[in-house]
Amino acid sequence: MEGRADRNAEGLPAGAPLVGRRTALRVLDQALDASFGGSFRFLALSGDPGAGKTRLLGELAAAAGARSLPVLAGRAAEFEQQMPFGALVDALDDRLERSRPALNPATARLLSTVFPALAGAAHSPASDAGVQGPAPGGAAPGEPAADAEPLGVARYHLHRAVRHLLEELASDNGLMLLLDDVHWADDASIELLGYLVRHPPRARVLIGVAYRPAQASARLATLVDIAGEHGVSVTADPFTREEVEQFLGPEVSRSRCQALYEASGGNPFYLEALARRPGGRDGAEPSPAEEAVAEPWGALPDLGEITELPPAVRTALRVELSGLHETALLVARAAAVAADEFEPALAAAGAEIAEDRALAALDDLAARDVVRPASAGRFRFRHPLVRHVVYGSAAAGWRLGAHARIARHLGDLGAPATLRAHHVERSAGYGDQQAIATLVEAARTVAPQAPATAAHWLKAALRLMPEDPDPAEAGLDTGEDGGRPPHVRLLAELAHAQTVSGQLVEGQETARTLLRLLPPDDHARRARAVQMCAVIERQLQRHQQARALVLDELHRIPDPQAPAAVLLRTRLVADRLMRLDIRGAQAVLDRMPENAPGWEPGLRVAVASLRVMPAYGAGRVDDAIALAEAADAVYAESPDGHIAEALDHVPWLGWAEVMLGRYDHARRRLERCIAIARSTGQVPYITYLLNAQARLYTLLGRLAEAADAAEEATETARLVRSGETLVFGLTQQCLVATWQGDHDRALRLGEEAVAGDLGAGEWWGAMARFALGVALVNSGRAEEGAVAALEACGDPTAPQLDPSTLLCCAEMLAQVEAAREKDGEPGRWAEIAEMLGGIGGSADAGMVRLAQAHAARPSDPAAAASLAAEGGRLLLSAGRRLEAGRAELAAGLAYQAAGERDPARERLRAAAELFEWCGARALLAQTVREQRRLGVRVASPRRGGRGDEPFGLSPREYEIATLVAEGCTNQQVAEKLFLSVRTVETHLSRVFGKLGVSSRVGVVTVLNGRPGDRDS
Template sequence: MEGSADRHAGGLRADTPLIGRRTALRVLDGALDSAAGGSFRFLALSGDPGAGKTRLLGELADAAAARKHPVLAGRAAEFEQQMPFGALVDALDDQLEERRPALNPATARLLSTVFPALTGLAADPYGDAEAPAPQLAPDADAGAADAEGGPGPLGIARYQLHRAIRHLLEELASDNGLVLVLDDVHWADDASIELLGYLVRHPPRARVLIGVAYRPAQASPHLATLVDIAGEHGVSVSADPFTPAEVEEFLGPGVTRARCQALYEASGGNPFYLEALARKEGAAEPSRAEETGAERWGALPDLGEITELPPAVRTALRVELSGLDETSLLVARAAAVAADEFEPALAAAGAQLPETEALAALDDLVARDVVRPAAAGRFRFRHPLVRHVVYGSAAAGWRLAAHARIARHLAGLGAPATLRAHHVERSAGFGDREAIATLVEAARTVAPQAPATAAHWLEAALRLMPEAGPGDEDGPFPRVRLLVELAHAQTVSGRLVEGRETTRTLLRLLPPDDHARRARAVQMCAVIERQLDRHQEARALVLDELHRIPDPQAPAAVLLRVRLVADRLMRVDIRGAQAVLDRMPENAPDWQPGLRVAVASLRVLPAYAAGRVADAVAYAEAAERVFAAAPDSHIAEALDTVPWLCWTEIMMGRYDDALRRIERSIAIARATGQTSYITYLLNAQARAYTLLGRLDEASDAAEEATETARLLRSGEGLVFGLTQQCLVASWSGDHDRALRLGEEAVGGDLGAGEWWGAMARYARGVALINAGRPDEGAVAVLEACGDPAAPQLDPSTLLTCAEMLAYVESCREKGGDPGRWAEIADMLGGLGLPADAGLVRLARAHAVRPSDPAAAAALATEAGALLAGAGRRIEAGRAELTAGLAHHAAGDRDRARERLRAAVALFDACGARALSAQTVREQRRLGVRVASPRRGGRGEAPFGLSPREHEIATLVAQGCTNQQVAEKLFLSVRTVETHLSRVFGKLGVSSRVGVATALNARAAGRDS
């Protein structure tokens, strides 16, 4: 805090010397040094109100500017806490306006949903305010245009936006680094805190320092733990009160030591409080007339109620406010109502004054240092506490009217509903249909990026609405539909308990005989209950409603049975699932179109898991026909069941069908806002990519699934995502990370008795085996399999377990029994699927390798061919490695070299680094000279490429154009061209073909 000295616009820099803070300044300098050295840093500065956090952020900004680092600064505001990404917009919007022409179009479309500077880049970026919204009884045509014509307003996933902002920060930091300073983050909306959480978990790959300041007593748990989440990238510092000696230095030599001590005791060493008291010391006591004027305007009676300021500080601020004339105080109050950073016209509208009078009053307020000039002709209060005091000093009725005046003024200017909603919420009366319309429009606009804010505004709209009555459903804002939207917004923002209560309210509102909509509401509530890990409650809810439906074959009853089938499949209760399916026809004339899709999706897995492969194939082909004929709007109604079909197709080796269906379903889920199902689809996609050896793509899908689950705060979804991330990291060779992910997946002890919980334990076991801890891994894998009479894993994963356990047993020096697991694999793999046949032969190869290496080599070679033909490249590589080792043991060195060379090629193509390194070691034992990979400075990029350059070079080698590379990496085409020119120089090539040749030659692992 800089005392009474003026500050530069924006309030971050000060002209006066800083008092104390030596420890804090050392931490700030250390963070800047680390960022300048190329390491991302997240700096959390905490302190009580008025403790001097803003001044310390100013010192950080000055130090960064002295090092030639660009500094961007923003601030959240107390009375605009529902504005999505408010602090980020404050910091970045002007930069985006300058960079607008160079932005990649895809990135610009994403960012335009948040940043005003980019509005208009995408045609109608938010779509119609009336659609699409979740519905209880979806019309067959509702939302079809959005779902089939590309992502609509709900198609912009928060995760995608987070990635786009991370890439934007990397772009801004590409030349001289970047320091992003965000003040008063305790007032930031949930969407901003979610974004910060993403950035500390996935740091920008550039010289970026993000510094945030907040009050610890008002910080959300998520905000308070960001430094811990950041790990080695995080650093924290606190703004502590002044010591008595620092108070004396702050006040200067003109104040006696006794008075300094008294002011220290009154302020507690808080710089803002001290400044307020010092201002009072330098001011004349108000006259009786001034006090009377202050009382008339409400400054004195209300001040003690609006903040927990110490009495002496309250008195000091009373003196400061009472010194204003009536017009200046009126404008100050209107400005406090208007915005954190306000334009004079807005303050004039709130005060009901001509703008010329408001400007004259602002001159007085600036002269008295109540407000200070900001950027572009706007103003800000000198400190948020001053605004807080001024706002609270106004009478409640006057504030209500001022908010209404400002809302009307903004409406007259054509301001979007998102800017008006804050004022409408605080001024609208019960039954005000125009206010309801504004709040609903604002909620639907921000729902994709800030669902917590959308929920807040929908709640406000519902509070203004009369109870449902005749004709309510025919009005523009039927209560039932808004409750559905509210439950959806609450759920996708992670407020699952609130979403559950909203759906239960919805059930109480719906008539008992409205079976169709009640079934939809129960389905929604049951999904939320599962997200809360309340599986028994979800089943009980469905069964209770099912018993209320008189016709067991009615569409509503079938819909609820679909939910029961999915529940039984999750518990690996195959017989129970089949029993429910047997009571359902495949189709009926009165079914909603989505119901047929749902039933077709669920029929495949029970047949496959029961060993009826021919039936499973027939059901899968029938489901394919249903999907091919169905428009997206029909599939949108059945997205809770589609992941089961996709997962089953993956288990059966129908990867192309599964991936095609997953991509279509993800697009539909995004277009219709059904975020909770995206996690299951993305995890299925990650699983397919992992099995196919497309580990980079698997990593992206699993990361997005995990981040989406974190946003939803879904324990089940998070475990699913961590499981796939663990498997990808393990096969990629990042064993430490795989083990961390595996421990996190099983750490909450979620999913007991259910398939997804067993999959987490299986993934941890695989990670342990691949990390060189086979005994522990074997125990974990066995635990995941469960009781042989009631296995917890699907047949495909059980077969994989048997093959891996045969491998572990074959590696034991004595006492191993790989033959037992080979027999189990033979029993599990009798379904006739190509990949299964390959795994069975590989398990047999493990079993006979110790006693008959030649036979093992033949079996493993045969297994490699089968697995490669099925697309399972990593397992095909493992089979080739096994064959090479067996040939070596049998004395056939030439064939051993041949098989090992084939294994290296497969592992390198997949990115399975540890397996590739293991195979190279075996090659060297055979006398094969293998060149060591060239490494760049930091990290593992070859040819001296930076991580970004290697990323771009890899995409170019895959045949992507510069435009396609830009869209994939959220860069501008110009940036891609700049990086590519550096790639040419480092690789010594002059064309894109040369880049592909260089990278492919390295990937092939050629002998030197």
């Protein structure tokens, strides 16, 4: 708040010049220049309360407006910190209501769960009430929104949808999104910002956030660092003494300026508040009578959490408010209770007065600059600190009643539970069944997008809930679990919400509380609760505690073959498999039947899923295949609901089938189980499934699909804040990136995966080190990569990697040693590969031939060429296109070394086709270079990096053109890129112009490197 008292509707000084801030303005201009030039920028503006952050954002917005760059601005609110995406809704919803962007139905449906303007009606009860928040989506009481995705799963897809929304809004002229007071934003908003800085919108977008560093979460404070080269940091510093004089103007004496400077510390808001006091601008000190006006306020509650307000500023604000008429002060307090941006009707309801009286009071408040007009007939306080002071000036009992009156008013308007919950939470009493139902309904509605908020409201409901409430009165549907006490069911929901929102410690405490409430002889429910506790313990890196918890509960079950005991043993098997303790896992499995009377259907699925990996790990491939086929039969007769009960163990079957080379079976099973996990919201398990899918797609050479699966797995793990699943995801992202040829990114991902030595002694930790080794070798740092790979393998008598990965490692080390021409070493690794590959199918046999080719090439290139060519045929027959391409490249190089140019050309041509199909850019470029050395005329490989697109196409245009060249229809392109068909058509028309073609056939021709056939 800088400048004189005369303000415009946006809360900025009306024509007042900005004081100081030259350094900050220069940084802001540079960020704006970069964004205007086509680069994404993330701007973090920090400063103490009242330091002038909002004014600096206003200056940035004005500069953007001067360049015709659209600006959308919103802010978070202190007393609505649990409202999901509040600042984003404040910024975008009015724009979306005025003009809806063209979005495909799936994206629009997902975004409608956050933005009321996309939910259907132009005006909802929420907007009529003057409060913004998530759209109800037509949900029935006590049920989630109609089209909401399940708990925790929707967040990643929602984040992608918001990114595509920003790209759509910025597609023509760019976009500046400014979010103020983000230190008050909910966790869901910070998660979204984190996603956007890691995966920037591919458009001219600048996102600016302002926050108080002392109140900012660690995740918020590190966003600018995560943004890397796209991040810009600015600080709003206090005024100097000279700037204070300029701010106050020549009518204030120098002695008074000095006194105000010392009292305010140069803080613009404090300075303005002190200058507003009677006599503040003409230099006269307030009289004792004027100081005494503030005395009656001394008996009221303190101003709350903002203790940094100096006493002089507090007094100044109290004096300002004490001059208000009684009704105006009452309406101001009701408005402070109501919302950050409020309608007069809401303030009138809180104050218990007629709306016409409230309007007259608001006129008085606006004239005194306590509140200011906002959009659509609403009002806002001139500064969040003023609202804070007004809220704190009201007695606690009166505030409680005001919250209750506003909640009733919203209920009469038909506002959704998500808007009423904030007021219900602050006004309901113990045992209030209607309040409990409202809080539970609100929690279930926002759970998919904002599980942290859901957890907050579930905790509030549990605090109000008596020991044995009537489920019907509380609005709690008993469902299939009707015999379970309502508070026990809510504890299970709370533990799940806390877990998927990353509150792992709190989730573990809730799960243990749930376990204590269950009777000692309720073995079935206790086993499920223990299983949940054990999973959370693993996410917290407490592997020993997880195992001890399971063993302790097992000892409490009298019958070791009881279904509850078998369920707990499956958890022990999974734990041993993580450590590649194959014998230990098999020993536990040997004590369990395949099926038994009394088993729940999901238990049979779990046991069948776990039996394959120990057999494969022990080298009993025939047994493993037989067990996998038996699992096929179990899955075929099991509905999705039964498989959903076993998702803790299903990933092991998927991973085993990938390692066995049963790729089609693995693909179908993983696709089905991922869909089940999404539909049931089982986030702790979906990451393992997605990583198995990413590994499968990488092996098959479907690198773009592998990248998508690995990205979703990693981003979901970041949301859950699980170190284990994050390493899983980073490992697969590293492998995909290195084979795509993005070596710098692969190294960053690999180094992040091994940082902190998470997973030491476990399979997934060794996989991370293996991935980093591959990335190092592919980036040209072969010796470092060989060391990392050897460390990953572990002791030969107790390997830390599975046989399939060990074979890949042996082949790579044979290649490295052959290049180093180290006598005997390539042959030794080829022998190890032959030993490992002897237990597998054609894919493993192909990898063995490739390793043997590496070993033979230094001494007998003709034999090496024959071996590599055979390996390529075997790998291609198994569907391993990427490795088949590598074998074809090795064969071409060996033929070339042997002086056989024609076979070399043929093998290199085959390799180039495979690498282009896979999207392996670096290997394709290497192959093209070798072809040219042999005299083959070949077009340069297509480039696909951001900012490096050919033909003058933008990144989005090149992306669309590539999909068209691959044969996708406009509808398919729209679905893949979360765009509307109309937007695809618009971009495609620009592609036609830049390529000089008039049809989709022309696009295919040009991108396939035959420019002479344009417009064909």
